[in-house]
Amino acid sequence: MAETGRLSLPAARAMRLRLRPVTLLRIAIIVTVLVAWEALAASGLLYRDVVPSLVAIGKQLYATLADPTFYFHLYTTFYEIGIAMIIGCLSGMVVGIALGGSKFLSRAYEAYLYYLGPCPKIIFFPIMIMWFGVGPGSKIAMGAISCFFPVALNVAGGMREIDKVLIRVGKSFRANTWQMVTKIYLPAMRHPVINGVRLGLGVALIGTLLAETKLSNRGIGFLVIQAYSIFNMPLMYSLLIILFVIAIGANALISRLGGLDSIRRS
Amino acid sequence: MSTAAALFGERQSPRTLAIAALVSFLVLCAMLARKDLIDQVLGMTPFVCKFDNSNYVTLGTALAGTAALAVFLTSLGMLFSRTNPPRSVAYALGVGSFVGFFVIVEALIQRGCINRFIVPFPSDIIAAFPRVIVEEDVLSRFLLTAGEAFSASIMVTVVGVAGGVLLYRYQLLRLATETWVAAVAAAPLVLMYPLYLVIFGRSALTIVMMGFTAGLAPIILKTLEGLSATRRVLINVGRSFNLTPSQQFWKILFPAALPTIFVGLRLGLIFSLINIVGVEFLINFGGLGQLINELAERYDLAGTYASICFVILVSVCVFVLMERLERWLRPAD
Numbered sequence: 001m002a003e004t005g006r007l008s009l010p011a012a013r014a015m016r017l018r019l020r021p022v023t024l025l026r027i028a029i030i031v032t033v034l035v036a037w038e039a040l041a042a043s044g045l046l047y048r049d050v051v052p053s054l055v056a057i058g059k060q061l062y063a064t065l066a067d068p069t070f071y072f073h074l075y076t077t078f079y080e081i082g083i084a085m086i087i088g089c090l091s092g093m094v095v096g097i098a099l100g101g102s103k104f105l106s107r108a109y110e111a112y113l114y115y116l117g118p119c120p121k122i123i124f125f126p127i128m129i130m131w132f133g134v135g136p137g138s139k140i141a142m143g144a145i146s147c148f149f150p151v152a153l154n155v156a157g158g159m160r161e162i163d164k165v166l167i168r169v170g171k172s173f174r175a176n177t178w179q180m181v182t183k184i185y186l187p188a189m190r191h192p193v194i195n196g197v198r199l200g201l202g203v204a205l206i207g208t209l210l211a212e213t214k215l216s217n218r219g220i221g222f223l224v225i226q227a228y229s230i231f232n233m234p235l236m237y238s239l240l241i242i243l244f245v246i247a248i249g250a251n252a253l254i255s256r257l258g259g260l261d262s263i264r265r266s
Numbered sequence: 267m268s269t270a271a272a273l274f275g276e277r278q279s280p281r282t283l284a285i286a287a288l289v290s291f292l293v294l295c296a297m298l299a300r301k302d303l304i305d306q307v308l309g310m311t312p313f314v315c316k317f318d319n320s321n322y323v324t325l326g327t328a329l330a331g332t333a334a335l336a337v338f339l340t341s342l343g344m345l346f347s348r349t350n351p352p353r354s355v356a357y358a359l360g361v362g363s364f365v366g367f368f369v370i371v372e373a374l375i376q377r378g379c380i381n382r383f384i385v386p387f388p389s390d391i392i393a394a395f396p397r398v399i400v401e402e403d404v405l406s407r408f409l410l411t412a413g414e415a416f417s418a419s420i421m422v423t424v425v426g427v428a429g430g431v432l433l434y435r436y437q438l439l440r441l442a443t444e445t446w447v448a449a450v451a452a453a454p455l456v457l458m459y460p461l462y463l464v465i466f467g468r469s470a471l472t473i474v475m476m477g478f479t480a481g482l483a484p485i486i487l488k489t490l491e492g493l494s495a496t497r498r499v500l501i502n503v504g505r506s507f508n509l510t511p512s513q514q515f516w517k518i519l520f521p522a523a524l525p526t527i528f529v530g531l532r533l534g535l536i537f538s539l540i541n542i543v544g545v546e547f548l549i550n551f552g553g554l555g556q557l558i559n560e561l562a563e564r565y566d567l568a569g570t571y572a573s574i575c576f577v578i579l580v581s582v583c584v585f586v587l588m589e590r591l592e593r594w595l596r597p598a599d
Binding site: 108 | 539558577
């Protein structure tokens with residue numbers, strides 16, 4: 001998972017300025033897709049409303065963004081994801097540091113984390129409902145569980161991969177513990193930690209929103225599944241567009257803030 | 267070892283740290299176990315907040331307890347690292363803490379500290395395994411999920427690798443769309459499942475298509491990465507032998523990219539599998555995912571927990587198998 005989905009916005013921007021054919025091709029692809037979509041919508045080949053007209057989606061998108069209740073649901077989802085991220089990242093870091101710092105512990109426990117990490121977390125949702133109720137609590141728990149694994153594994157890996165030379169440099173300067181942590185360990189582990197948080201945010205988003213679609217009465221996931229059950233396709237498309245923009249934007253933002261573009265893609 | 271020592275302070279010996287962490291862990295556990303006592307104490311103070319009713323305080327205490335446990339285990343690890351114990355001790359600790367955890371949970375439920383209508387006895391969960399396997403027709407469910415995963419993985423492999431080759435072949439197309447593919451890989455695609463439900467109906471096709479969508483981007487990206495990373499020397503060797511473009515691809519580029527492609531395949535197939543089981547659970551249709559949903563809706567507690575353990579076991583087995591397969595197929599790096 002660590003290797004995919006890294007966005008390089010600055011690179012893309014530089015390309016757009018320099019390479020005209022690329023820009024043209026991009027515009028051509030987008031226009032083709034939009035025209036094909038509109039033609040499909042007008043042709044009526046598919047079941048009615050499965051492919052709504054772009055105008056309808058645009059109107060619905062505007063209506064959704066202008067609707068104050070949408071922001072209530074957005075706030076609920078953000079709140080759940082925020083708390084889930086705090087819990088998941090903190091516990092992930094504690095466990096990651098413990099595993100990364102001791103070869104013994106990593107031998108004892110890391111295999112479990114490594115194989116549990118990619119399991120579908122949503123199947124824990126029935127248990128989470130029993131433990132934390134049907135409200136936001138169970139969604140926060142889902143997000144936190146999802147977020148915990150990538151953070152823990154990345155922090156543990158990052159801690160092991162700190163260049164021994166850096167540690168020796170710190171020691172030879174007679175740095176005390178605090179200085180070692182703030183000047184050597186944390187800066188050296190910056191990239192894996194931020195990468196873990198980036199992956200964690202992605203899966204926390206999925207965990208929380210899927211939980212909302214399964215059982216809830218608020219949040220964006222609830223809105224999506226409600227749009228499905230009342231068969232309001234333009235609304236569903238507009239919600240998905242908003243969600244993807246938020247998710248991709250957050251991913252790019254974290255990559256950029258963490259300077260992940262500057263390191264070699266592993 | 268030195269890392270941990272530096273992080274947790276060299277002056278304190280691991281032994282002191284271990285004892286301190288264990289004590290705080292036990293205190294926090296006791297706090298969680300006897301919330302009523304704490305509330306009595308709180309009642310004597312001007313605090314309005316009740317420990318028992320505040321989920322967040324409980325959660326915070328539980329988290330602090332986990333952290334204390336982690337510190338305790340770390341310092342134990344440091345103690346052990348000094349004597350440099352054999353690997354088997356570490357594995358034994360891993361398995362031992364698993365078993366110990368179950369025993370503690372069993373005891374806590376017996377004592378009434380944990381509500382037995384929320385967490386069933388671990389022994390009941392184990393006892394429920396045969397029942398779930400026999401009565402719930404697990405084999406055919408497993409085969410159904412495996413079939414879905416198989417069709418999705420065939421589709422995702424063919425389309426993904428072909429897509430990667432296409433992007434490698436046409437540089438302009440790559441420059442235009444690689445960022446987009448990376449963005450798609452970062453998007454929470456599984457949330458499109460209601461849309462797929464509308465398009466494909468509530469059927470196995472939706473599940474297969476969801477698995478396909480989820481696994482596609484990593485395979486494309488990794489294929490592209492593998493092909494682009496072919497060593498210049500190898501390409502030049504092909505040129506000097508005057509290979510045709512198709513020979514150049516099949517004899518030089520593809521074999522050179524194969525290790526990276528396998529990494530992509532493993533990632534993509536794992537994504538597919540996660541999403542297939544997840545969507546099965548969410549739309550209550552099909553194989554193993556639906557099993558959990560059904561038992562949960564029947565409020566068959568032990569059965570729900572057992573089926574979750576079962577699905578996790580199955581997926582872990584699949585992951586291990588895939589990793590072995592990848593290592594077997596990959597030439598030595």
